[in-house]
Amino acid sequence: MAGGGNKTRKLEFLIGDALAKGADCIVTAGAIQSNHCRQTAAASAKFGLECHLVFGAGSIPDAPVANFFVDHLLGAKFHWTERSLRNQKMESVAEELRAGKAPYIIPVGDSNHVGALGYVQAFSEMKTQLDEMKLPIDHLVYATSSGGTN
Numbered sequence: 001m002a003g004g005g006n007k008t009r010k011l012e013f014l015i016g017d018a019l020a021k022g023a024d025c026i027v028t029a030g031a032i033q034s035n036h037c038r039q040t041a042a043a044s045a046k047f048g049l050e051c052h053l054v055f056g057a058g059s060i061p062d063a064p065v066a067n068f069f070v071d072h073l074l075g076a077k078f079h080w081t082e083r084s085l086r087n088q089k090m091e092s093v094a095e096e097l098r099a100g101k102a103p104y105i106i107p108v109g110d111s112n113h114v115g116a117l118g119y120v121q122a123f124s125e126m127k128t129q130l131d132e133m134k135l136p137i138d139h140l141v142y143a144t145s146s147g148g149t150n
Helices: 007-020 035-046 066-073 083-097 113-133
Strands: 025-030 050-056 077-081 103-105
Touching: 007 035, 007 103, 007 113, 025 035, 025 083, 035 050, 035 066, 050 083, 077 083, 083 103
Parallel strands: 025 050, 025 103, 050 077
Antiparallel strands: none
């Protein structure tokens, strides 16, 4: 979705949960060039959900570039705050939306128990493939930022 990345697996479960709960809009947060925000905007557009992105930057950039440009193309709506206040801002955006909509909050990096199911599925697939190829592994190393792969 919109260039892919590791968040797609998590979003399969999170968007599915949002739709199952009757959500009509998504609220999430990240940095202005966040892959997570870009992919969330793409998933929201694909499933007809309004997308609200909270950016941890104090001001709007002069021109949209890179991921922020793609977010624009995908129709996301933008909200600005300081990085340390992103979670509070997501809650206040969701509260405002509840006046007529059904928002679903996705935490930064899709990092919660629902999003983690995407990695459970990925590791299950990897184990099956390794077994089929008869390739044993002793160690697995992965990089993490928001902690959602733990």
